[in-house]
Amino acid sequence: MKTDVFWWRGFTPLSDQPLESDLEVDFLVVGAGFTGLNAALTLREHGSVAVVDTVAPGFGASGRNGGFCCVGGVGYDPASARQKYGEAVGQSIQQYLFDAIDHVDGLIAHESSIKHSNDGERMMVMSAIEHRHYQQAALVPPYRYIDAVHLKDQGYRLNGVLGVLHLDKGFAIQPYAYVRHLYQRCLDAGVDCYYPETIEHLTSLANHGVQAELSSGRKVKARKVLLACNGYGELSALKGRRIPVLSNIIATQPIDDSRWQSQGWTQCNMVYDDRHLLHYFRRLPDGRLLFGGRGGLIDTSRGLALRAARLQRFAKQYFPDLGDIEIDTAWGGWVTLRPNLNPYLGPLDAEGHLWCSMGYHGNGVAAGSYSGHQVAKAMLALPNQIPSPFKQHGPKLPLPRLRPVYLSGIYAALHAIDWWQHR
Numbered sequence: 001m002k003t004d005v006f007w008w009r010g011f012t013p014l015s016d017q018p019l020e021s022d023l024e025v026d027f028l029v030v031g032a033g034f035t036g037l038n039a040a041l042t043l044r045e046h047g048s049v050a051v052v053d054t055v056a057p058g059f060g061a062s063g064r065n066g067g068f069c070c071v072g073g074v075g076y077d078p079a080s081a082r083q084k085y086g087e088a089v090g091q092s093i094q095q096y097l098f099d100a101i102d103h104v105d106g107l108i109a110h111e112s113s114i115k116h117s118n119d120g121e122r123m124m125v126m127s128a129i130e131h132r133h134y135q136q137a138a139l140v141p142p143y144r145y146i147d148a149v150h151l152k153d154q155g156y157r158l159n160g161v162l163g164v165l166h167l168d169k170g171f172a173i174q175p176y177a178y179v180r181h182l183y184q185r186c187l188d189a190g191v192d193c194y195y196p197e198t199i200e201h202l203t204s205l206a207n208h209g210v211q212a213e214l215s216s217g218r219k220v221k222a223r224k225v226l227l228a229c230n231g232y233g234e235l236s237a238l239k240g241r242r243i244p245v246l247s248n249i250i251a252t253q254p255i256d257d258s259r260w261q262s263q264g265w266t267q268c269n270m271v272y273d274d275r276h277l278l279h280y281f282r283r284l285p286d287g288r289l290l291f292g293g294r295g296g297l298i299d300t301s302r303g304l305a306l307r308a309a310r311l312q313r314f315a316k317q318y319f320p321d322l323g324d325i326e327i328d329t330a331w332g333g334w335v336t337l338r339p340n341l342n343p344y345l346g347p348l349d350a351e352g353h354l355w356c357s358m359g360y361h362g363n364g365v366a367a368g369s370y371s372g373h374q375v376a377k378a379m380l381a382l383p384n385q386i387p388s389p390f391k392q393h394g395p396k397l398p399l400p401r402l403r404p405v406y407l408s409g410i411y412a413a414l415h416a417i418d419w420w421q422h423r
């Protein structure tokens with residue numbers, strides 16, 4: 001089993017662009033993923049911008065994800081945001097998450113090779129409890145529920161499915177192609193990108209602004225700084241405000257069309273199951289199966305091998321007619337949860353010099369991209385669409401060093417619920 005990131009194959013690695021001397025800019029962005037690069041594009045319209053990354057653009061989750069440009073970004077069912085926050089705020093959250101998809105669509109409009117599919121997402125309901133819930137739920141379009149008995153000829157026959165929740169919004173992409181496209185747009189717009197460079201310390205300046213110290217010893221002064229680090233790095237300004245967890249993916253060897261036909265799976269939609277620790281999967285344009293899931297607290301090669309084997313077991317269970325599902329490659333990366341289950345887009349200091357946007361709960365292709373754009377507007381004091389719950393950083397996680405202990409407990413509980421509901 002290989003452990004390279006499948007998406008990076010066929011791309012020439014980016015050559016290093018270290019920072020040669022100290023720098024003064026209007027805006028400094030830390031992290032060259034979807035959030036940081038989208039923010040940089042918007043900030044560049046109002047001043048000079050430098051983006052810094054520890055490794056290279058797209059090294060983080062943005063170059064590693066499943067490529068589901070879908071509704072998500074909050075730690076609860078986005079369709080139920082109205083119940084959680086009331087009609088107006090709930091509606092603003094749902095609209096934000098839909099607009100996020102349109103935002104990405106606009107950015108890649110002329111890049112046909114980035115898109116893999118264009119017809120929304122499907123949740124495969126396998127637990128009887130969830131099935132009953134969706135049969136009785138008053139769903140509002142674009143959500144609709146189809147009972148498995150009506151699924152014939154729809155092109156997604158999966159072992160054990162009772163019904164399918166359709167959301168006709170969203171599309172699948174090649175995520176690394178998208179991040180490279182964003183990076184090129186940043187260069188074309190005059191954004192300066194430096195890597196490999198790590199920001200180690202941030203100090204508020206007495207007059208105004210922030211000074212960032214890099215591991216190379218160089219310094220960058222900026223009027224405003226945006227932390228777009230997701231679950232990566234160790235910056236103290238983010239301690240207790242984020243809960244990094246691993247997400248992992250396997251990609252199989254290309255599978256013959258005849259096998260896909262006998263499985264009854266002919267479409268390339270974005271699909272996930274109804275578990276709390278959910279699996280996400282899709283057929284890739286070259287016939288591979290991509291199958292992912294969350295789990296794992298420590299990023300080691302042994303841990304990845306164990307998680308890949310678990311994903312393979314589920315893939316075999318769901319797709320019995322695909323034959324011996326052999327893993328070609330497996331990889332993982334960090335996603336960020338937040339104690340209050342919402343992303344946080346806002347300042348980290350009283351003066352409004354240091355900002356962050358993060359915490360998309362494993363769904364940051366659309367939400368991260370749009371949030372980068374929206375948080376940049378907020379930094380510029382321009383009107384923006386950020387829903388009010390996303391402006392609350394909420395309480396910090398007590399004793400963040402105990403994160404593995406908290407998460408082990410949560411994982412154990414969620415595994416138990418999933419087992420109970422799917423037994």
Ligand SMILES: Cc1cc2nc3c(=O)[nH]c(=O)nc-3n(C[C@H](O)[C@H](O)[C@H](O)COP(=O)(O)OP(=O)(O)OC[C@H]3O[C@@H](n4cnc5c(N)ncnc54)[C@H](O)[C@@H]3O)c2cc1C
Pocket residue numbers: 030031032033034035036052053054055056057058059060061062063064065066067068069070072197198199200228229230231232233234235246247248249280292331332333334335336357358360361362363364365366367368
């Ligand atoms: C395996 C996996 C599958 C996923 N699948 C999906 C999916 O299908 N759909 C979806 O919507 N979302 C998915 N996600 C989540 C999504 O990829 C992320 O939410 C999104 O990419 C976050 O983007 P970002 O720009 O905020 O962070 P990232 O892309 O992670 O970028 C953060 C960057 O910050 C840099 N950095 C950190 N600290 C420093 C520092 N001190 N100095 C300099 N640089 C620093 C890192 O090197 C990194 O490149 C998945 C994530 C993973 C890991």
